[in-house]
Amino acid sequence: MSVIYLLITISIIVALLFLYAFIKAVRQGQFDDYYTPSVRMLFDDETKQNDNKTNKD
Known part of the structure; x- marks a missing residue:
């Protein structure tokens, strides 16, 4: 039971x-x-349209 209290205390501190x-x-x-x-x-x-135009050329 004391481990639970220790873990709760550490979790609250974190x-x-x-x-x-x-x-x-x-x-x-x-x-x-x-x-x-x-x-x-x-x-x-606009950047997507410009990329598509350069790829088609």
């Missing part, structure tokens, strides 16, 4: 470490990308 790393990354702005998602959908088809 979870808190991951939570700390996630909060630190969010505060540093690593997930702030407002430009790329809006532009990606516009230029994705």
Whole structure:
């Protein structure tokens, strides 16, 4: 039974470490990308069409 308490304690510590790393990354702005998602959908088809045109020539 003491092994279960040990494993629960270790898992909570690891979870808190991951939570700390996630909060630190969010505060540093690593997930702030407002430009790329809006532009990606516009230029994705053009690159595929250009590749297809060069392959047909």
